[in-house]
Amino acid sequence: MIRRMGRPGLLGLAARTAVVAGTANAVSGSMQRAQAQRDAQQQQAALYQADQQAAAMQAAAAHAAAQAQYAAPAAPAPTAAAPALDIVGELQKLAALRDAGVLDAAEFSAAKAKLLG
Template identity: 70%
Template sequence: MIRRMGRPGLIGLAARTAVVAGTANAVSGAMNDSRQRKAQDQYEQEQYQAAQQQAAMQQAAQQAVAQHAAAQQYAAPPAPPAPAAPTVDIVAELQKLAALRDAGVLDDAEFAAAKARLLS
């Protein structure tokens, strides 16, 4: 059999194409796997950080609740309400002042001053 020089035959061309396509496919798959691993590692790192942050927030909240409870426990009791001002029966007081004036104990100026103080 005589061998031709120059261009490869149909089988040689198909073999070369298969080798190139296989190599490209292998390289592409390896790159995709690498990207997926990096993305998965990054996702796991973010989840870990989020879990750590959540745990820190829960611990801070528990400490705040404990401090608030302790502060409430040792806080001074609330002051009792102030007694209500005694209600004054103005009519009765005016009658008493008038009786004192009529009895001569108070003069008109003292009666007017006491009446003004009572009505204010």
């Protein structure tokens, strides 16, 4: 076969065009997949952040409710037998709130001191 010098033939031109088009298609597909992955990660991060904000709001509401419950003015002292049972029950409630993470150690100590007089 005789080799031609100069411009490529029709077959060579078609082959070069196919290679360029295939490369462009592969790069484009790769870029689209990477963009879709970035979008999915951003959406996942936004959902995680929304979940964290909702959990923080629920914790704040529970904390405020616990503080409001123990910030109420003290009722007059009942009879001698009733306060011991009341105090024990209230201390158990406070301990449960502390264990659940609603009250921190300082708030628990303050509420306990208020309860014990």
